[in-house]
Amino acid sequence: MKDPTIMVNYEMAVEESMEKIIELLDEKKYFQVRDELLKYNEADIAEMFEELFDLEDKMESTIVVYRLLPKDVSVEVFSYLPSDDQLKIVEGITTSELNYIVQELDFDDKIDILEELPANIVNTILENTPKDERSLINSFLNYPDNCAGSLMTPEYISLQKDMSVKEALEHIREVGMDAETIYTCYVKDLGRKLIGIVSLSTLVTAASNEKIMNIMRTDYIWLNVYDDQESVADQFKKYGFIAMPVVDKEHRLVGIITVDDILDVIEAENTEDIERMAGIIAFEDTDKGYLDISVWQHAINRLPWLLILMVAYIFTGMIVTSFEDKLSSIMSLVAYMPMLMGTGGNTGSQASTLIIRGLATDEVDISDTLKILWKEVRIGLLVGTILSLFNFLRVVYLDGNSVPVAVTICAAMLAIVVFAKVLGSMIPLIVKKAKLDPALIANPAISSISDAVALSIYFAMAMVFLGL
Amino acid sequence: MKDPTIMVNYEMAVEESMEKIIELLDEKKYFQVRDELLKYNEADIAEMFEELFDLEDKMESTIVVYRLLPKDVSVEVFSYLPSDDQLKIVEGITTSELNYIVQELDFDDKIDILEELPANIVNTILENTPKDERSLINSFLNYPDNCAGSLMTPEYISLQKDMSVKEALEHIREVGMDAETIYTCYVKDLGRKLIGIVSLSTLVTAASNEKIMNIMRTDYIWLNVYDDQESVADQFKKYGFIAMPVVDKEHRLVGIITVDDILDVIEAENTEDIERMAGIIAFEDTDKGYLDISVWQHAINRLPWLLILMVAYIFTGMIVTSFEDKLSSIMSLVAYMPMLMGTGGNTGSQASTLIIRGLATDEVDISDTLKILWKEVRIGLLVGTILSLFNFLRVVYLDGNSVPVAVTICAAMLAIVVFAKVLGSMIPLIVKKAKLDPALIANPAISSISDAVALSIYFAMAMVFLGL
Numbered sequence: 001m002k003d004p005t006i007m008v009n010y011e012m013a014v015e016e017s018m019e020k021i022i023e024l025l026d027e028k029k030y031f032q033v034r035d036e037l038l039k040y041n042e043a044d045i046a047e048m049f050e051e052l053f054d055l056e057d058k059m060e061s062t063i064v065v066y067r068l069l070p071k072d073v074s075v076e077v078f079s080y081l082p083s084d085d086q087l088k089i090v091e092g093i094t095t096s097e098l099n100y101i102v103q104e105l106d107f108d109d110k111i112d113i114l115e116e117l118p119a120n121i122v123n124t125i126l127e128n129t130p131k132d133e134r135s136l137i138n139s140f141l142n143y144p145d146n147c148a149g150s151l152m153t154p155e156y157i158s159l160q161k162d163m164s165v166k167e168a169l170e171h172i173r174e175v176g177m178d179a180e181t182i183y184t185c186y187v188k189d190l191g192r193k194l195i196g197i198v199s200l201s202t203l204v205t206a207a208s209n210e211k212i213m214n215i216m217r218t219d220y221i222w223l224n225v226y227d228d229q230e231s232v233a234d235q236f237k238k239y240g241f242i243a244m245p246v247v248d249k250e251h252r253l254v255g256i257i258t259v260d261d262i263l264d265v266i267e268a269e270n271t272e273d274i275e276r277m278a279g280i281i282a283f284e285d286t287d288k289g290y291l292d293i294s295v296w297q298h299a300i301n302r303l304p305w306l307l308i309l310m311v312a313y314i315f316t317g318m319i320v321t322s323f324e325d326k327l328s329s330i331m332s333l334v335a336y337m338p339m340l341m342g343t344g345g346n347t348g349s350q351a352s353t354l355i356i357r358g359l360a361t362d363e364v365d366i367s368d369t370l371k372i373l374w375k376e377v378r379i380g381l382l383v384g385t386i387l388s389l390f391n392f393l394r395v396v397y398l399d400g401n402s403v404p405v406a407v408t409i410c411a412a413m414l415a416i417v418v419f420a421k422v423l424g425s426m427i428p429l430i431v432k433k434a435k436l437d438p439a440l441i442a443n444p445a446i447s448s449i450s451d452a453v454a455l456s457i458y459f460a461m462a463m464v465f466l467g468l
Numbered sequence: 469m470k471d472p473t474i475m476v477n478y479e480m481a482v483e484e485s486m487e488k489i490i491e492l493l494d495e496k497k498y499f500q501v502r503d504e505l506l507k508y509n510e511a512d513i514a515e516m517f518e519e520l521f522d523l524e525d526k527m528e529s530t531i532v533v534y535r536l537l538p539k540d541v542s543v544e545v546f547s548y549l550p551s552d553d554q555l556k557i558v559e560g561i562t563t564s565e566l567n568y569i570v571q572e573l574d575f576d577d578k579i580d581i582l583e584e585l586p587a588n589i590v591n592t593i594l595e596n597t598p599k600d601e602r603s604l605i606n607s608f609l610n611y612p613d614n615c616a617g618s619l620m621t622p623e624y625i626s627l628q629k630d631m632s633v634k635e636a637l638e639h640i641r642e643v644g645m646d647a648e649t650i651y652t653c654y655v656k657d658l659g660r661k662l663i664g665i666v667s668l669s670t671l672v673t674a675a676s677n678e679k680i681m682n683i684m685r686t687d688y689i690w691l692n693v694y695d696d697q698e699s700v701a702d703q704f705k706k707y708g709f710i711a712m713p714v715v716d717k718e719h720r721l722v723g724i725i726t727v728d729d730i731l732d733v734i735e736a737e738n739t740e741d742i743e744r745m746a747g748i749i750a751f752e753d754t755d756k757g758y759l760d761i762s763v764w765q766h767a768i769n770r771l772p773w774l775l776i777l778m779v780a781y782i783f784t785g786m787i788v789t790s791f792e793d794k795l796s797s798i799m800s801l802v803a804y805m806p807m808l809m810g811t812g813g814n815t816g817s818q819a820s821t822l823i824i825r826g827l828a829t830d831e832v833d834i835s836d837t838l839k840i841l842w843k844e845v846r847i848g849l850l851v852g853t854i855l856s857l858f859n860f861l862r863v864v865y866l867d868g869n870s871v872p873v874a875v876t877i878c879a880a881m882l883a884i885v886v887f888a889k890v891l892g893s894m895i896p897l898i899v900k901k902a903k904l905d906p907a908l909i910a911n912p913a914i915s916s917i918s919d920a921v922a923l924s925i926y927f928a929m930a931m932v933f934l935g936l
Contacts, residue, residue, distance in 0.1 A: 041687070041689060041707065043706050043707045043708070044706075047706075169672060172672055172673070173672065173673045182669040182672075183651050183668070183669070183710075200651070200668055200669070200672065201650040201651070201668070204637060204640055204641065204650075204668065204672065205640070205641045219509070221509060236731065237731050237732070237735070238511050238515075239509065239511045240511075240728035240731075241728075242651075242710055242727070242728075259710070259727050259728070259731075260708035260709075260710075260727070262731070263704065263705050263708075263727075263730070263731070263734065264705070266731065266734055266735070266738075267705070267734070267829055270734075270738040270742075271825055271829065274738075274741075274742060274745070274821060274825050275821065275822070275825070277742070277821075278817050278818050278821035278822075278911070279814060279817075279818060280818050280821065280822065289826065289831035289832070290822055290823070290826040290831050290832050290840075291831070291832060291836060291839060291840075291843075295843060295846045295847050295850060296850070298843070298847045299847050299850040299851050299854075302815070302818050302847070302851060303851060303854060305814070306811065306814060306815060306851065306855060307854075307855070307858065309810065309811065309814060310807070310811075310855065310858055310859070310862075313806060313807035313810060313811075314862065314866070316806045316807065316810075317803040317804060317806070317807065317867070318803075320802055320803040320805075320806065321800070321803045321867075324799045324800070324802065324803070327799070327802065328796055328799050331792045331793075331795070331796050332789070332792070334788055334792065334795065334802055334805075335785040335786075335788040335789045335792070336785060337788075337802075337805060337806070338781060338784045338785070338788065338805070338809055338919050338923065339778070339781035339784065339785060341806055341809070341810070342777065342781060342784075342809070342813075342912075342915065342916055342919055343774065343777070343778075343781075345810075345813070345915070346747060346773070346774060346777060346912040346915065346916075347770070347774060349746050349747070349911070349912070350746050350747055350748050350770050353742060353743060353745075353746035353748065354743065354746075354748065354758055355758070357739055357742050357743070358757065358758040361735060361739065363757035363758055363759070364757070364758050364759060368759060371759060372758075372759075375759075375763060375766070378763045379763050379766045379767050379770070382763065382764070382767045383767050383770060383771060383774065386767075386771060386775075387774060387775070387778065390775065390778055391778070394778075394782065398782070399785070399789075443746070443817070443911075444810075444814040444817070447810060447813070447814070448810055451806050451810055455806065
């Protein structure tokens with residue numbers, strides 16, 4: 001923040017600046033736009049560019065302003081932008097400007113943008129890259145998405161075990177690296193195998209003639225290059241580190257992952273879980289935001305579950321049809337079908353949501369199955385009884401139906417709630433036992449199973465209490 | 469990790485160790501249990517204790533083993549445990565052991581455990597605390613939950629602006645602090661106001677006679693002590709810092725927040741959102757896991773929405789009742805009610821989930837309302853058409869109903885899907901506009917509104933196409 005007063009009333013300041021910027025853009029006062037932007041931190045500037053790129057008539061002038069930014073700022077702003085806005089910039093700047101940006105980006109950001117760019121642009125950029133780095137880039141581009149290799153950066157400090165602390169600190173001063181990657185130094189043997197780690201704070205507080213081998217920690221935690229990003233995030237959450245080393249099969253250090261990239265992974269994994277629970281399967285890569293996904297792709301992501309449920313509803317229809325004759329003799333029973341099915345679905349989703357989330361955050365485990373079952377049965381009895389009492393009053397006094405009809409509905413309600421709680425809590429555990437992602441058994445599936453069972457219970461109760 | 473081979477096959481190693489430990493506990497070989505545990509990192513040991521505490525018959529022997537741990541390890545393990553297990557330990561150890569642990573904990577962990585402990589124990593601990601720290605603890609205990617003040621620690625390095633780099637590094641060596649809090653140093657004026665920050669990496673790479681005032685950054689980002697933890701997490705995500713300073717109203721530095729504590733905040737905020745979307749309102753503090761929440765509390769968290777929806781279903785029932793006579797003349801229409809209502813609810817939840825999540829991750833905004841509306845209308849038309857075609861075949865060929873009945877159902881299906889997509893996407897935006905949490909308008913609510921509308925649409929179509 002170049003101007004500290006902005007922080008005090010940040011949102012208002014941004015709003016005012018944006019209004020001013022849009023006016024200035026219309027007047028083609030690009031240098032003044034630049035100066036207004038430069039009052040902010042690079043992350044804030046990037047957010048303002050995002051807003052500007054959303055205004056389609058401002059596209060060209062936005063690019064002009066971007067090109068007027070000081071070079072170091074322009075690189076940082078670029079790294080904060082979402083990939084679709086990065087592509088807009090790439091298309092609007094010269095090859096030499098693009099080359100400059102790509103060379104200056106942090107290595108992990110560089111890989112991310114190269115993955116998004118069209119092949120011909122990538123080739124031009126690689127031609128302008130020194131050979132050593134080019135082969136490094138190529139090896140990084142080959143790691144599959146969503147694994148540790150795709151999150152790591154090769155920019156770390158490596159030390160030798162027989163260096164002294166003084167030599168180590170001098171070495172750090174010479175390579176002089178980004179803040180985020182300097183705080184843990186990695187000790188490698190001659191075969192590039194990782195043998196220990198030493199934090200900058202240890203270095204700074206140690207005697208300057210002490211040997212690295214005497215102060216390095218050998219009981220460090222590492223990641224494998226093909227570890228799934230979800231498990232990588234779990235390790236960061238568990239151990240609370242700022243950075244973790246990534247090794248290959250031969251235990252050679254190939255890169256490090258820093259915690260700031262993990263925040264994004266956690267959000268992405270949560271988004272995936274939330275969408276799956278709602279019966280949405282993202283077939284395309286999940287980097288794209290809602291607005292950037294096409295109508296077709298949105299439909300494709302949402303249709304599979306809806307179609308599967310269509311098949312399930314054939315059975316629900318059959319249950320109703322088989323009871324049609326009896327139902328027509330007491331038509332008032334039809335009016336309660338939506339409530340009983342809806343409550344079953346909602347109460348089942350409540351249970352499944354809690355268990356799916358509990359499994360994701362390691363709060364519950366398959367070994368807790370019996371405890372969960374017993375808990376949900378009791379919760380179901382309690383909730384079902386309260387809802388039944390409420391309904392008894394409604395059915396008798398509000399709707400003016402007979403007591404046997406009310407008893408039928410209340411007994412069905414209680415049985416449905418207990419059943420839905422058990423179903424909703426047990427299915428995620430079964431899916432987990434089968435080593436699948438519990439979120440994949442979406443809440444819509446639980447609703448539709450519970451719909452079919454709710455109707456069967458309802459009609460069974462009607463036969464018992466109304467003698468149909 | 470004291471034994472690196474463990475990392476290669478971590479899960480298997482833990483499982484084997486746990487089996488061994490349980491056997492050894494039965495044989496009362498406590499020292500051997502301790503040695504087995506000490507092969508692991510403190511975070512892993514804490515997880516193993518968690519498992520042991522779950523075995524109720526092992527409670528006492530688990531505490532015995534805990535007391536045998538080396539003192540520094542016992543403190544670290546304690547800090548990793550969830551609060552209910554911490555309480556079990558507190559009850560099982562002596563006052564002097566407890567005093568030792570509390571004194572040695574990081575300040576933020578200390579505050580967390582003091583908040584959970586019974587008042588008499590807290591008083592005993594505070595009596596054994598030096599006066600200065602006692603008043604600091606008291607002021608930290610007063611910050612409301614879920615604000616920046618409740619996440620911060622006062623353990624940071626503070627420098628004076630006229631120190632030299634050499635003096636600064638010496639000062640750091642003297643205070644010698646935890647790794648996580650050392651990497652950014654804070655420069656305060658004589659009135660304790662924050663005037664700049666300087667990172668350890670800058671210090672290490674700067675000339676040793678350089679003055680701090682010349683290398684400190686004054687364009688830093690800060691947090692206010694009463695900022696909500698969700699907005700704190702957003703700042704960390706946006707700027708990617710490892711630590712951020714927290715100031716009071718007078719811009720005095722009162723503490724810092726480190727990114728490792730933010731990972732937990734993000735998970736907790738996501739859990740809250742997910743639960744709210746499923747119609748669960750956590751009235752108690754959300755630190756407790758599923759298994760630790762009582763049956764009563766679970767029921768209380770789940771009942772409000774279910775009861776509100778009961779009222780909504782009174783209207784749904786009225787819609788059905790008003791159509792009862794007409795429905796009884798074509799009973800086969802009843803069989804399709806579950807499908808039409810269910811599909812409306814599911815497809816509406818898909819849309820609302822995407823928009824609620826998009827709002828939470830800043831991918832969409834209220835200003836995108838028209839874009840979203842237009843997108844969802846098209847998605848609804850596409851999805852609705854495909855589902856209608858599928859249903860036409862089912863109704864005519866599988867169920868053997870007449871074409872007019874099929875047309876009624878297909879027309880209803882298309883209209884319901886489009887309506888549900890619009891409803892599901894617009895309601896979260898309206899709630900957001902009203903400055904409420906969009907997740908609060910739970911998916912069950914959207915389902916139940918969509919149920920009522922779905923039935924109305926269905927019956928209207930029946931009147932049009934079947935002339936009822």
